[in-house]
Amino acid sequence: MANLQSELLNDVLAAFETAPDVRLRQLLRSLLIHLHGFVAEAHLSHDEWQKGIAFLTAVGRACTPDRQEFMLLSDVLGISSAVDVAKDSHPQATPGTVLGPYYVPNSPRRQPGASLIDTDDGGQRLHVTGTVCSIDGVPIANAAVDIWSCASNGLYPAQDPAQSPTNMRGLMGTDASGRFDFVVLRPTNYSIPMDGPVGELLRATGRSPMRAAHVHLIVSAAGYQGVTTHLFDSQCRYLSSDSVFSTRKPLIRQFLQSANGELTACFEVKLAPQPAVASAAAAAAAAAAAARS
Ligand SMILES: [Fe+2]
Helix, strand or coil: CHHHHHHHHHHHHHHHCCCCCHHHHHHHHHHHHHHHHHHHHHCCCHHHHHHHHHHHHHHHHHCECCECHHHHHHHHCCHHHHHHHHHCCCCCCCCCCCCCCCCCCCCCECCCCCECCCCCCCCCEEEEEEEEEECCCCECCCCEEEEEECCCCCCCHHHCCCCCCCCCEEEEECCCCCEEEEEEECCCCEECCCCCHHHHHHHHHCCCCEECCEEEEEEECCCECCEEEEEEECCCCCHHHCCCCCCCHHHEECCEECCCCCEEEEEEEEECECHHHHHHHHHHHHHHHHHHC
16 A cells, blocks of 8 residues: 555656746645645545545635635644744844734834824723844844734724724834834734634634734845744733744733833844845955955
8 A cells, every 4th residue: 555655646746847947846746745645644534535625615715805714724723833933034033923814015104103093992002112123233224114913802903893994003114223113002812713614623623712912013124034023912821822823932022011101112123134135245254354364
């Protein structure tokens, strides 16, 4: 039987060897080896295979322009976080976390220090001050910081018609010292959507649907590798059981009480240089060293 499985896999791999795109060929080869290995190792039955196909079909049918159930599935399986870990640009750079299903492009432009609260639900205000710098600590001016966060009820505007579509969303640039700051409502833990097939999967496996409280940020700057990340609340009780496995220690911050009643948090984002920039800098340093010798 093992020989038959091996022959079958070899035939399938050979069928894709003609793909002209080298990277596509690599990805398919690795994927097929793992998928065939899974079928063989698990002794997958026809009934189980058909249930798997039905589940994936249901995941696809649950997708809408405002809901990405496949992304949610990737998140709860830890695959999104595995991709984040695999592509972390540098050990000193701010680690990435999941994009999540609620990112909406084209956030409104906000001035430094602006409140992103377009629908005030009475929650506690959180003033985030931050800097964007290189892994060597050099401030990066004109970096773009794209922010989105949930309201105090744990919902994003796409889930909650009572909120302005721009609520808790904003895009701003860093100043000459790499600084940015904004005000949001204190993020709260929330359940991922449980009314679709991914919810069924979590119920069937007895897993918690709760996400640890966080603010989302995408930070990008010319010449640097951008990062999609979170700022986590150190007081959240779901930090160690985040349903999408995105909690990472360097992203956890203590929210401090200020005299004006707001909470405050500091968040430094460190970006690694683009590989081409890094190699050019290394070449320049090597040339300079050679000239000195
Ligand atoms: Fe979120």
